Amino acid sequence: MTATLPTIKLLETPTTSAWVEQALGDLDTILLDHSHCERKAAGVALNLMFRYPSSEKLVRALTAIAQEELTHFEQVNQWLERRGIPLRALTPPPYGAGLKAQIRRHEPERMLDGLLISALIEARSHERLGLLGQHCPEPELARFYRGLMASEARHYGAYWVLATHYFERSEVEARLSALALVESELLATLHPEPRIHS
C-alpha cells in the first residue's frame, strides 16, 4: 500500500495509510460504525429540512439525500446481519461534535456552515469508502464499498450546489477553506478505535 492516496477535491489533507490499516484490521467495527454514519447522515439531512422548511431547492435535494442514506443504512445493516454482528451503540469519535462546534449560531451563517460541514463529511466518506473499496481483501464487500462511492460523491456535490445557490461563491469558498482545515485537524491524530471518521 502506498503512503500517498488520491486526494478528494474539498478535503485539505488526504487520509493516511495508517487509517486504512486500522480499518482493514477490524472490518466488523467499521461496518457497524458505517451503519451509524448512514443513519446520522439521514438525520442531518432531515434536520436541515426541518430548519429551512420553505427553502424549496434545499428541501428537494435533501429529501433525495435522506432517502439514499436510509437505503444505504439498510444495506449496511444487511451486511451486519449476514456476518452475525448484532446492532449496538458505539462511542463516536470526536469528529462529528468537533465539526458541529464550528457552526455559527446566527442565520444566514448557520445555514452556510451546516451545508458545508455536510459537504465535507460526505467528501471524507467518499474518500474513505473508496479506500475500503480499493483495499478491502473481501471482494464482495469491496464491491459494495465501491458501489456506495458514487452516491457519496453526488451528496457532497449536492451540498456544495446548495451552498452556492443560497450564498455568494466567494463567501462559500472562503468558509469552506476554513472548515476544511478544521476537518483535517480533527483527523490528524488517529482515533484509538476504528471508525469511518477516526
Add this chain to the structure above:
Amino acid sequence: MTATLPTIKLLETPTTSAWVEQALGDLDTILLDHSHCERKAAGVALNLMFRYPSSEKLVRALTAIAQEELTHFEQVNQWLERRGIPLRALTPPPYGAGLKAQIRRHEPERMLDGLLISALIEARSHERLGLLGQHCPEPELARFYRGLMASEARHYGAYWVLATHYFERSEVEARLSALALVESELLATLHPEPRIHS
C-alpha cells in the same frame, strides 16, 4: 355527508364531519400541513432509531417507515408544486406537543409511549386521509389520498406490532387506552385553522 363516520380501531372517537368540512374548505392549506406531517413522521421514526440503535426489530421496521414517509413527503410536495403553492412553515396545532407531553421520562416506559403515540398519530392520519379520499371533490387528489391510506394503516400496524414485541400485551393495551383518550380530547375542539390533526 353523514354525521357519523367510520371508526378506526385504536382511536377513541371518530373524526367529526365539522373537520371534514373545514378541510375541504381549504385544501391548499391541508396539503401544505400534510407535507409537514410526512416530514415530521419521518423525523419521529428516525429519532426512535437513534434512541434505540441496538433494537434490531425496531430499527428494521422504522427504516422502512421513514423511507415511506419521505416518499410521501416528496409526493405531497409535487402536489404543492403543481398547484403553485410555495413551501412555507405553518403554526402547528396543539396535537403533536400535547401527545409528546404524555411520554413518560424513564425507560422502558418512554419507549412504549413513543411507539403508541406514533401508532395513534398514524391511525388518525389513516382515518383522515381516508375521509379526504372519500369526500375530496377533485377526483385526482381524492385518488392520491386513497392511495396513501394503505401505508398509513401499515404504519400504525407496525408501531402496534413493535409495542407488543417489546412489552406485555396487557400493558400495551392499558396504556394505549389511556393515550387514545388523550388523543381524542386533543381533537375535541376544532382548531381554528385547517390542519390534518386540527
